[in-house]
Amino acid sequence: MDNIAAAFEYLDRCSKCGSCQAVCPLYGETRAEPFVARGKIFLLKNYLERKLDLSPKMKEIMSLCLLCKACTYQCPNKIPVDELVMQARSEIVRKKGMPFVKKNVFQHFLKNNGRLSFAAKMGYLYQRSGLQWLIRKSRILEMLGHDLAQKERLLPRMAGVPFRNQVPRRVSCREPRLRVAYYTGCLTNYVFPNTGHAVLKVLQEQQLDIVIPEQWCCGIPALASGDEKTAAELAQKNVESFNNAGVDAVITDCASCGQMLRKYADFLGTPESKNFAAKVLDFSEFLDKAVSFRVGDRDIPVTVTYHDPCHLRRGQGVVEAPRRLIGSVAGLRFIEMKEPDRCCGSAGSFNLDHYRLASKIGHRKVQNILQTGADIVVTGCPSCIMQIGHNLGLNNSKVQVLHLAELLSMTYADE
Amino acid sequence: MLDASIVAEMKRIVGEENVFTTLEERLCYGYDSTPEAFLPELVVRPDEVGEIQQILKLANKHLIPVFPRGAGTGLSGGSLPVKGGIVLDLTRMDRILEIDEENLVAVVEPGVITQHLQEEVEKRGLFYPPDPASLKTSTLGGNVAECAGGPRAFKYGVTRDYVLGLEVVTPQGEIVRTGGKTVKSVTGYDLTRLYTGSEGTLGVITKIFLRLIPKPEAKKTLMAVYERLDDAANNVTMIIKKGIIPVTLELMDDRTIHCVEKHCKMGLPLDAEAILIIEVDGQKDLVEKQAAQIAELCRANGAREVKVAEDEKTRDEIWAARRAVSAAVVQIKPTKISEDVSVPRSQIPNMVRKLKEIASRYRLNLVIFGHAGDGNLHPNILCDKRDPEEMERVEKAIGELFQAAVELGGTLSGEHGIGIMKAPYLKLETGEAGYDVMLAIKKALDPNNILNPGKIFGSESNG
Ligand SMILES: Cc1cc2nc3c(=O)[nH]c(=O)nc-3n(C[C@H](O)[C@H](O)[C@H](O)COP(=O)(O)OP(=O)(O)OC[C@H]3O[C@@H](n4cnc5c(N)ncnc54)[C@H](O)[C@@H]3O)c2cc1C
Ligand code: SF4
Ligand code: SF4
Numbered sequence: 001m002d003n004i005a006a007a008f009e010y011l012d013r014c015s016k017c018g019s020c021q022a023v024c025p026l027y028g029e030t031r032a033e034p035f036v037a038r039g040k041i042f043l044l045k046n047y048l049e050r051k052l053d054l055s056p057k058m059k060e061i062m063s064l065c066l067l068c069k070a071c072t073y074q075c076p077n078k079i080p081v082d083e084l085v086m087q088a089r090s091e092i093v094r095k096k097g098m099p100f101v102k103k104n105v106f107q108h109f110l111k112n113n114g115r116l117s118f119a120a121k122m123g124y125l126y127q128r129s130g131l132q133w134l135i136r137k138s139r140i141l142e143m144l145g146h147d148l149a150q151k152e153r154l155l156p157r158m159a160g161v162p163f164r165n166q167v168p169r170r171v172s173c174r175e176p177r178l179r180v181a182y183y184t185g186c187l188t189n190y191v192f193p194n195t196g197h198a199v200l201k202v203l204q205e206q207q208l209d210i211v212i213p214e215q216w217c218c219g220i221p222a223l224a225s226g227d228e229k230t231a232a233e234l235a236q237k238n239v240e241s242f243n244n245a246g247v248d249a250v251i252t253d254c255a256s257c258g259q260m261l262r263k264y265a266d267f268l269g270t271p272e273s274k275n276f277a278a279k280v281l282d283f284s285e286f287l288d289k290a291v292s293f294r295v296g297d298r299d300i301p302v303t304v305t306y307h308d309p310c311h312l313r314r315g316q317g318v319v320e321a322p323r324r325l326i327g328s329v330a331g332l333r334f335i336e337m338k339e340p341d342r343c344c345g346s347a348g349s350f351n352l353d354h355y356r357l358a359s360k361i362g363h364r365k366v367q368n369i370l371q372t373g374a375d376i377v378v379t380g381c382p383s384c385i386m387q388i389g390h391n392l393g394l395n396n397s398k399v400q401v402l403h404l405a406e407l408l409s410m411t412y413a414d415e
Numbered sequence: 416m417l418d419a420s421i422v423a424e425m426k427r428i429v430g431e432e433n434v435f436t437t438l439e440e441r442l443c444y445g446y447d448s449t450p451e452a453f454l455p456e457l458v459v460r461p462d463e464v465g466e467i468q469q470i471l472k473l474a475n476k477h478l479i480p481v482f483p484r485g486a487g488t489g490l491s492g493g494s495l496p497v498k499g500g501i502v503l504d505l506t507r508m509d510r511i512l513e514i515d516e517e518n519l520v521a522v523v524e525p526g527v528i529t530q531h532l533q534e535e536v537e538k539r540g541l542f543y544p545p546d547p548a549s550l551k552t553s554t555l556g557g558n559v560a561e562c563a564g565g566p567r568a569f570k571y572g573v574t575r576d577y578v579l580g581l582e583v584v585t586p587q588g589e590i591v592r593t594g595g596k597t598v599k600s601v602t603g604y605d606l607t608r609l610y611t612g613s614e615g616t617l618g619v620i621t622k623i624f625l626r627l628i629p630k631p632e633a634k635k636t637l638m639a640v641y642e643r644l645d646d647a648a649n650n651v652t653m654i655i656k657k658g659i660i661p662v663t664l665e666l667m668d669d670r671t672i673h674c675v676e677k678h679c680k681m682g683l684p685l686d687a688e689a690i691l692i693i694e695v696d697g698q699k700d701l702v703e704k705q706a707a708q709i710a711e712l713c714r715a716n717g718a719r720e721v722k723v724a725e726d727e728k729t730r731d732e733i734w735a736a737r738r739a740v741s742a743a744v745v746q747i748k749p750t751k752i753s754e755d756v757s758v759p760r761s762q763i764p765n766m767v768r769k770l771k772e773i774a775s776r777y778r779l780n781l782v783i784f785g786h787a788g789d790g791n792l793h794p795n796i797l798c799d800k801r802d803p804e805e806m807e808r809v810e811k812a813i814g815e816l817f818q819a820a821v822e823l824g825g826t827l828s829g830e831h832g833i834g835i836m837k838a839p840y841l842k843l844e845t846g847e848a849g850y851d852v853m854l855a856i857k858k859a860l861d862p863n864n865i866l867n868p869g870k871i872f873g874s875e876s877n878g
Contacts, residue, residue: 012749013745013749015448015741015745015749015751016446016447016448016449016450017448017488017549017741018447018448018486018487018488018549018552019549019551019552021486021551021552022528022530022551022552031504031506031507031509031526033443033444033487033504034435034439034440034443039443042442042443042446042452043439043442043443046442052438052439052442055437055438055439057437057438057439057440058439061439076741076742076745077742077745
């Protein structure tokens with residue numbers, strides 16, 4: 001491991017009290033000790049003491065973590081298990097290499113917006129061309145196994161034209177209160193352009209000078225899979241581009257991107273990265289803190305509940321802001337769900353790698369949502385939207401999942 | 416390693432995915448909340464009693480040791496696979512079978528998490544009082560096997576007081592049913608009590624009948640600060656003499672207060688020798704009256720400051736101090752040896768003094784907190800497992816600490832059990848004759864010594 005001494009200190013702080021069992025979503029579904037923080041820490045300790053090697057089993061266990069930080073918050077010693085697991089994954093990549101597919105995605109596509117756009121385009125064509133219909137109909141996927149067929153459905157519908165190509169690079173107004181940059185994240189750009197339009201709409205209503213600088217994947221998918229090198233290169237590019245934009249704040253609509261962007265400071269450790277990271281704010285926190293938020297006049301007579309993305313609540317400490325913003329909408333009824341901060345099971349590509357387990361976790365989230373009787377579940381992360389939407393669909397539920405920006409944008413009268 | 420045919424047979428019994436064979440998985444079932452760890456040869460995760468019967472029959476025939484395990488939060492090493500063999504993980508059996516509101520009985524499987532049952536019965540206006548601090552994770556099977564207690568024990572008793580009946584699989588794989596839904600039962604020996612607290616050495620608990628009571632209407636919490644420990648102890652006695660039985664009477668000593676304050680900055684007084692956290696519950700008006708009486712009594716008799724929680728927020732703040740203890744004390748040193756000696760209530764000040772004297776003689780970091788109502792103290796030694804010289808001093812200090820408890824008319828373990836951690840000291844308390852009776856029971860029920868061998872009696876039970 002990179003920093004063996006530091007990791008050791010953390011591992012030694014685990015008193016094996018087992019408190020993490022109470023909150024780990026994976027343990028909740030499996031009751032299996034290797035998946036809970038305590039088990040992972042014990043295994044890593046054995047690895048550092050050279051009593052274990054990086055076997056396929058070890059790899060599997062380390063891949064089974066949602067990086068949701070629930071354990072860290074419960075832990076009396078605040079052990080950052082997600083960080084340790086990511087370190088372990090990096091160690092595995094260093095010693096054993098990357099799986100071929102992921103390697104290609106990370107090292108070729110993510111670093112190159114042209115290629116990424118092309119891939120998204122192909123995905124879009126696949127979905128639109130009828131090929132998708134044909135393949136689904138033909139039951140080829142079913143023949144390949146149940147999981148694969150379900151996973152195919154989990155794949156998002158790609159946007160025909162990426163969001164950033166649909167909008168101008170700068171949207172200004174008279175006497176702007178602040179100059180801000182919008183970091184759109186890959187999912188908004190390629191899958192959920194509506195979220196992007198909603199974010200822009202709401203920001204415009206706040207009288208801001210908004211720029212959308214050239215930008216790249218935040219790097220978290222690579223880092224979470226152990227590819228530190230790719231993640232660092234992406235981080236570097238983003239820092240340069242956004243620092244050149246000369247803005248007061250960098251706003252993100254994706255909880256996972258936001259957490260990662262803030263982490264650039266420690267990850268890269270340069271003065272530039274610190275300068276950048278200090279400006280990053282989640283969409284909700286920005287509206288709640290940095291400007292006196294102006295909501296639209298329109299009544300939205302619906303019942304709403306809210307899901308806390310792990311990387312927003314525990315990753316960035318943003319808890320009340322989205323709730324206050326939802327509360328500002330006229331005519332709306334808010335009902336808090338049970339366990340609003342329990343992970344929905346998406347965790348980047350976790351739901352693709354471990355479909356069944358992710359679905360069980362998603363099922364619990366869906367039950368909690370349905371119990372509230374809400375018409376709409378609002379959240380602040382596109383991955384959560386994908387995972388929750390998919391699991392609501394499996395339940396044939398009519399409940400809609402919206403990004404907070406989409407809800408807020410509905411309050412403004414159309415021009 | 417176990418014979419391949421045995422592994423195959425286990426897989427046939429519980430299904431392939433419920434048998435763990437890899438080194439990585441087995442390592443994760445070799446520890447509990449003590450600093451110790453061992454390596455089992457196999458982990459088997461049954462889902463119903465029939466499977467457990469088959470597993471035990473097979474193990475008994477081939478003389479393979481079997482170690483029952485709940486959540487693995489034990490503090491005496493009860494679930495540790497000290498002789499390799501099979502860890503029998505009971506967490507998959509986690510169904511609440513029935514909550515009988517007419518007869519105030521819950522019937523549960525052993526893997527149900529303590530808090531889960533509490534939440535379910537409280538939804539129905541009922542109450543299951545035993546509240547080990549580990550209740551968010553510990554299993555009811557583990558609670559029964561250790562006869563777990565908790566802060567509420569002084570008023571409501573310990574797990575034993577709520578177990579009405581059990582279904583147990585013997586080491587030979589037969590099913591024994593004891594007690595049942597009735598509060599009274601005197602048919603033959605009281606096997607329910609024998610199995611309760613037997614630490615998984617006599618049988619595997621597969622079903623539990625638990626007594627429930629109506630949920631108290633209200634509760635009220637107070638915190639009292641003392642310059643002298645003796646005043647705190649005297650106050651406890653005075654409160655009880657007044658005829659008030661608080662639910663909890665939690666004591667924190669000066670070192671504990673220091674640790675919590677340093678770690679969490681809650682504004683606790685650093686010059687105090689003791690803090691008491693007192694909670695009363697029951698009918699609303701009675702609770703108000705008792706809280707006022709207690710506050711007055713404490714103020715008049717040595718308490719420097721008394722804080723009464725008038726709202727939920729203050730109540731949370733008070734309890735936050737107590738809850739922070741575990742985390743705060745490990746900041747001193749990483750290894751925490753938690754003991755749970757009990758002494759008669761009146762001996763608390765003497766015991767605390769004795770403990771401090773022992774700690775200073777062996778140059779050890781010791782913090783004391785615990786349940787002042789029932790005399791169950793938790794002296795915690797903070798040390799570093801990697802320092803053999805220090806660990807030797809710890810070992811000696813623990814021996815003296817047990818000796819002191821027994822001399823003051825107390826017991827080695829109020830609630831954590833003997834396991835392996837206290838096995839060497841058992842005779843201190845039971846004497847030869849008591850020890851022989853216990854060993855005779857173990858030998859009669861488990862002649863091949865396959866069920867949780869090496870526990871309670873240490874290595875001597877190797878028959
Ligand atoms: C932070 C913390 C706080 C704690 N606070 C308290 C407290 O306040 N009061 C208290 O009493 N204890 C406390 N404990 C100790 C521990 O939680 C209890 O002893 C608890 O009852 C153990 O339950 P478990 O499910 O973890 O059992 P395990 O640790 O898995 O096993 C404990 C024993 O029970 C046996 N066992 C488990 N299930 C069965 C079964 N179905 N049939 C037969 N034998 C079985 C095992 O063989 C073992 O001997 C605490 C522990 C921690 C880590
Ligand atoms: S980060 Fe989440 S999934 Fe991973 S061990 Fe912790 S609680 Fe479990
Ligand atoms: S809660 Fe923290 S200290 Fe306790 S077992 Fe889990 S990781 Fe270890």
